[in-house]
Amino acid sequence: MARQLMWFRSDLRTLDNTALAAAARRGPVIAVFLHSPGQWRDHGHGANKIDFLRRGVEALREALTGLNIPLVQRDIGYFEAAPRVLAALAHDYDAEALHFNREYPLDERRRDAAVRDACETAGLSVHGYTDAVAFEPGELVTGQDDYYRVFTPFAKAWHRRIDAARLTLRDTPEPQPRQPIASDALPEAPGYADRPVDAVLWPAGQEAAADRLARFLRFRARHYAEQRDLPALAGTSELSPYLALGMISPRQCLQAAMNENGGHLGDGDKGLTSWINELVWREFYQHIVVGFPDVCRHRPFQAHTDKLAWRYDDAHFAAWCEGRTGYPLVDAAMRQLVRTGWMHNRLRMVTAMFLAKHLLIDWRRGEAFFLRHLVDGEFAANNGGWQWAASTGTDAAPYFRIFNPTTQASRFDPEGHFIAHYLPELAELPPRARHAPPGDALGASRYPAPIVDHKAARVRALDAFKALSRD
Numbered sequence: 001m002a003r004q005l006m007w008f009r010s011d012l013r014t015l016d017n018t019a020l021a022a023a024a025r026r027g028p029v030i031a032v033f034l035h036s037p038g039q040w041r042d043h044g045h046g047a048n049k050i051d052f053l054r055r056g057v058e059a060l061r062e063a064l065t066g067l068n069i070p071l072v073q074r075d076i077g078y079f080e081a082a083p084r085v086l087a088a089l090a091h092d093y094d095a096e097a098l099h100f101n102r103e104y105p106l107d108e109r110r111r112d113a114a115v116r117d118a119c120e121t122a123g124l125s126v127h128g129y130t131d132a133v134a135f136e137p138g139e140l141v142t143g144q145d146d147y148y149r150v151f152t153p154f155a156k157a158w159h160r161r162i163d164a165a166r167l168t169l170r171d172t173p174e175p176q177p178r179q180p181i182a183s184d185a186l187p188e189a190p191g192y193a194d195r196p197v198d199a200v201l202w203p204a205g206q207e208a209a210a211d212r213l214a215r216f217l218r219f220r221a222r223h224y225a226e227q228r229d230l231p232a233l234a235g236t237s238e239l240s241p242y243l244a245l246g247m248i249s250p251r252q253c254l255q256a257a258m259n260e261n262g263g264h265l266g267d268g269d270k271g272l273t274s275w276i277n278e279l280v281w282r283e284f285y286q287h288i289v290v291g292f293p294d295v296c297r298h299r300p301f302q303a304h305t306d307k308l309a310w311r312y313d314d315a316h317f318a319a320w321c322e323g324r325t326g327y328p329l330v331d332a333a334m335r336q337l338v339r340t341g342w343m344h345n346r347l348r349m350v351t352a353m354f355l356a357k358h359l360l361i362d363w364r365r366g367e368a369f370f371l372r373h374l375v376d377g378e379f380a381a382n383n384g385g386w387q388w389a390a391s392t393g394t395d396a397a398p399y400f401r402i403f404n405p406t407t408q409a410s411r412f413d414p415e416g417h418f419i420a421h422y423l424p425e426l427a428e429l430p431p432r433a434r435h436a437p438p439g440d441a442l443g444a445s446r447y448p449a450p451i452v453d454h455k456a457a458r459v460r461a462l463d464a465f466k467a468l469s470r471d
Contacts, residue, residue, distance in 0.1 A: 002026070002027045002095065003094055003179075004028070004029050004030070004097050004098075005023075005089060006019060006029050006030070006031045006099050007032045007100040008032065008057075008100075009033075009101070010245050011131060011249075012057060012205075012247050013063070014060070014172055014173070016172075016249045017131065017246075019099040019131060021172070021173065023097070023127075026097065028176050028177060030069070030070060030089075030095060030181060031064050031071045032071075032074070033057055033074075035074065035075045035186075038077040039077070039107075042078075043107070043371075043379070044368050044372060046192060046371070046372035046377070047193075048196050048197050048373060048374065048375040049244075049375055049377045050192065051196035052196075052202055052204055052241055054186055056205060056247055058186060058204070059206065059247075060206075061183055062205075067174075069176060070181040071184065072089060072184055073184040074089075074187075075187035083117070083118030086098060087121075087122045090124045091122065096125065098125070101130075101131035101132060102128045104137060104286045104290050104380065105289050105380065106289065106296035109290075131249065132286065133283045135287075137290035137291060138291075140161065147288070148284070148287065148291075149394050149395070150394065151284050151394070151395045154280075155281075158283070158284075159265060159266045167251055167255060169251055169252065169255060170251075194373075197339070197340055201340055201375075202341065206248060210252075212237065212238060212239055212242065214256075216239070217257070220234065221237075221260060221275060222272065223235065223271055224275045225271045228345065229345075229412050230346075231333070231346060231347055232417040232421070237275065240342075241375045241376035244378035250282070250283070254276065257275060261273070285381050285384035288384060289383075292394075295383055296379070300387060300390075300392035301396075305391070308465065309464055312361070312362075316361065316451055317365060319451050321334065323335040323338075324451075325450065326448045327405040328416075328423055328435060329405050329413060329418075329435070330350060330351050331422075331423060332422035333348075336422050337351075337370070337373050341376075343374070346408075346412055348370075348389075349388075351366075352370075352390065353390070354403070356389060357390075357403075357457070358402070359457070360461055363386045363390035366386060399462070400462060402458050402461060404454055405454070410432070410435045414432075416429075
């Protein structure tokens with residue numbers, strides 16, 4: 001049986017890996033990971049995501065060692081080198097085929113097309129697989145054969161057409177005969193201005209992901225619907241970093257949730273179905289980047305909003321980045337992001353909407369800041385969430401929906417526990433005063449006064465959106 005090259009990318013696991021299972025059925029496998037630090041920097045990924053990825057590759061190497069699969073690693077700098085390097089590796093190791101799971105943002109699809117051309121020219125067969133989504137983009141379309149632009153009809157179609165075959169877990173390969181090829185060590189880490197967050201916060205690898213899923217389903221999942229928006233509680237799965245880099249598959253998550261929910265996906269326990277819905281949202285955004293590639297070119301999904309008169313106020317942007325806006329929930333959330341590499345989903349909406357609506361600063365600046373700090377930074381989900389909050393995207397919040405951050409604080413952090421944790425200067429205030437500290441408390445706490453007035457900022461944002469032409 002001829003050797004097979006398995007090219008790992010954002011699928012850092014041996015469990016339920018479609019391409020790996022297919023490659024192992026055809027012959028002994030040589031695994032490959034191509035480090036592209038220049039490309040990752042150009043794409044805006046920061047130290048937190050890259051450090052998590054590198055630790056994930058190390059965990060993957062350990063798992064592959066147990067299967068006698070060597071992991072070859074190369075530092076290629078940028079995607080453009082991938083076709084040449086992979087064709088050379090196939091020649092060096094006398095491999096007959098290249099296998100990989102598909103990725104969907106525009107640059108990744110262009111890279112894969114170039115790899116396919118180069119490898120097929122060199123006589124290597126190339127096999128791409130659907131793995132990170134249940135439906136390949138283009139499979140779920142409207143009655144007019146268009147990609148869905150709104151989540152709800154997409155989700156209905158997804159639930160209507162999902163079947164057992166799409167949810168079946170892929171076989172884990174049996175240990176193969178030892179190969180006369182040694183696994184490579186990680187290339188030297190790329191230099192970043194920021195230091196990554198403590199690795200203890202985010203242990204990498206498929207075992208850590210499986211453990212996190214099991215604990216979520218056992219202790220939190222049935223309360224997810226009512227606790228997911230409360231940042232002072234550990235009410236979410238915190239699996240997004242593992243899904244972003246494929247240390248766990250959506251199928252593993254869906255199967256486990258179904259087992260807890262009596263075999264159901266779309267009905268049953270409210271907490272479980274709510275969480276399943278979030279997995280469908282992730283898939284929806286993967287379809288969007290294929291069906292509407294302009295979002296990969298830093299353009300809004302709703303083209304007319306590209307004419308919106310954004311403000312370029314660097315002082316206000318810095319205050320937002322550093323958690324100095326004078327709105328405690330916004331500031332606590334931004335400090336959480338910088339300190340931990342992660343932010344609660346409710347807070348992502350609140351902080352993003354504050355930047356785009358209250359400060360009227362271009363959402364793309366916030367999108368880039370998030371991507372630089374998020375350990376779960378993934379283009380489709382991050383872009384989709386930002387465009388939703390800025391009212392420029394698919395299924396977007398109506399432009400007149402503008403969260404009041406003080407009201408959001410009192411509703412979702414009623415005792416101010418989350419605020420006190422990340423803003424210790426406000427911890428001595430009475431709990432409900434932490435949502436909007438009274439003026440006489442600001443001097444002693446050294447906490448800033450609000451940089452904008454909510455009502456005035458709301459009027460300014462409404463005027464800006466009303467001025468847009470839909471021609």
